[in-house]
Amino acid sequence: MATGTSLSEVFPLSSRLNERGRLEVGGCDVIELAEEFGTPAYVMAEDDLRTRARAFSRAAGRAGHPQRNVVFASKALPCTAVLRVFAEEGLWCDVASAGELQLALNAGFLAERIVLHGNAKSEAELRMALHRKVGLIVVDNFDEIDRLARLVNDGELRDGDPQPVLVRATPDVRGQTHEKISTGQADSKFGFAMDEVGIAIEQIEAIAGLRLRGVHTHIGSQLLDLEPFRKAAAELSKLGEFPVWDLGGGLGVAYTEDQEPPSIEDYLAAVIDAAAEHLGAHSQLLIEPGRALVANAGVTLYSVESVKRNVSTWVAVDGGMSDNLRPMLYGAVYEAHVADRFGGATPCVLAGKHCESGDVIVRAALLDDPRAGDVIVTPATGAYGFAMASNYNGVPRPPVIFCRDGDARVVVRRESFEDLTARDVP
Numbered sequence: 427m428a429t430g431t432s433l434s435e436v437f438p439l440s441s442r443l444n445e446r447g448r449l450e451v452g453g454c455d456v457i458e459l460a461e462e463f464g465t466p467a468y469v470m471a472e473d474d475l476r477t478r479a480r481a482f483s484r485a486a487g488r489a490g491h492p493q494r495n496v497v498f499a500s501k502a503l504p505c506t507a508v509l510r511v512f513a514e515e516g517l518w519c520d521v522a523s524a525g526e527l528q529l530a531l532n533a534g535f536l537a538e539r540i541v542l543h544g545n546a547k548s549e550a551e552l553r554m555a556l557h558r559k560v561g562l563i564v565v566d567n568f569d570e571i572d573r574l575a576r577l578v579n580d581g582e583l584r585d586g587d588p589q590p591v592l593v594r595a596t597p598d599v600r601g602q603t604h605e606k607i608s609t610g611q612a613d614s615k616f617g618f619a620m621d622e623v624g625i626a627i628e629q630i631e632a633i634a635g636l637r638l639r640g641v642h643t644h645i646g647s648q649l650l651d652l653e654p655f656r657k658a659a660a661e662l663s664k665l666g667e668f669p670v671w672d673l674g675g676g677l678g679v680a681y682t683e684d685q686e687p688p689s690i691e692d693y694l695a696a697v698i699d700a701a702a703e704h705l706g707a708h709s710q711l712l713i714e715p716g717r718a719l720v721a722n723a724g725v726t727l728y729s730v731e732s733v734k735r736n737v738s739t740w741v742a743v744d745g746g747m748s749d750n751l752r753p754m755l756y757g758a759v760y761e762a763h764v765a766d767r768f769g770g771a772t773p774c775v776l777a778g779k780h781c782e783s784g785d786v787i788v789r790a791a792l793l794d795d796p797r798a799g800d801v802i803v804t805p806a807t808g809a810y811g812f813a814m815a816s817n818y819n820g821v822p823r824p825p826v827i828f829c830r831d832g833d834a835r836v837v838v839r840r841e842s843f844e845d846l847t848a849r850d851v852p
């Protein structure tokens with residue numbers, strides 16, 4: 427909600443309402459962006475991405491301490507321009523498929539700074555990771571160990587250098603979050619149960635082409651409380667001592683003004699202290715933030731196509747579940763505003779254009795007298811929107827626009843109708 431001309435933390439850093447009462451992101455007036463680039467559009471504040479990356483790196487690195495690396499979970503926003511920013515800022519990159527690995531390499535991440543995840547890695551994906559010599563493969567299950575054993579025995583794959591690996595453990599720690607993004611519970615599809623980790627490690631250590639470096643865990647996402655991170659470190663300590671611990675991502679963000687996530691600094695202090703206390707002060711520590719690096723750096727712009735009143739006031743826009751699946755997938759709650767009339771009080775349902783009643787972007791939006799042609803902004807849409815976008819109903823996916831110091835540039839163009847048929851084989 428606007429306070430004077432400054433905005434809440436839900437918006438990209440340094441966003442403001444300008445003299446005309448319009449939202450500005452990265453110094454760019456979003457009404458002008460909508461006119462120039464069309465809607466829907468993802469708008470990212472480039473400086474915000476860099477500021478958050480630096481905040482993570484600063485908070486992670488303290489002189490005289492063991493190596494601590496910030497690994498961007500690229501699934502949150504697998505966009506080349508964003509990956510390039512984070513590669514330039516010295517982050518590492520977490521990938522969860524061969525496609526994400528390709529994107530990360532293409533964007534300039536050194537292979538040795540790439541961590542490969544996945545609960546169902548194919549032989550082709552493992553082959554590619556071995557060929558490209560990624561920094562770490564996080565082993566998820568016994569079938570993957572068998573597959574890796576076969577591949578590393580095929581001498582061509584890693585020039586005699588053993589492949590560093592971590593074992594993913596499921597510590598049976600649950601954070602408070604939606605069940606679909608909770609991963610640390612015992613009945614999880616990810617990782618080894620705690621009593622199987624030792625067996626997995628023995629098997630890995632028996633394979634000459636693999637080099638066990640340590641343990642990984644990721645207990646879940648959008649966690650607003652730090653206690654589960656501490657508890658996970660305490661649980662993991664039961665597994666023994668290792669040179670590398672990767673404690674995953676999961677730091678939550680504010681999607682709405684009333685949410686108060688821990689700061690990057692408080693989160694890292696908690697994780698680093700817990701790691702030092704339970705996992706040894708001299709190990710290398712990796713953390714894998716996804717949404718905390720990108721969610722609040724982005725907003726989505728839509729145009730209102732129609733306003734209809736029955737039991738509710740339905741404000742229908744030109745996008746929806748094809749550009750932001752999170753509300754439909756796990757009830758994620760967002761704010762919405764008319765981009766040049768903030769501070770509205772009319773209760774509205776912000777509906778998408780897709781042929782599903784569930785295509786509702788914001789169930790309880792408060793808008794100022796919305797009408798056809800208005801530009802609507804939904805903040806905090808930088809994470810997992812672009813990543814999960816689709817062509818449902820033949821809707822071309824939106825562009826990504828970087829804004830900085832009043833300049834806007836398209837870093838991903840809008841899809842065209844030709845793109846919709848580009849894979850057809852005549």
Ligand SMILES: Cc1ncc(COP(=O)(O)O)c(C=O)c1O
Pocket residue numbers: 499501502520543644646647648674675676677714715716717718
């Ligand atoms: C292994 C792993 N690391 C990091 C993340 C990033 O999570 P978040 O975006 O909540 O920080 C995820 C998310 O699914 C994950 O699976």
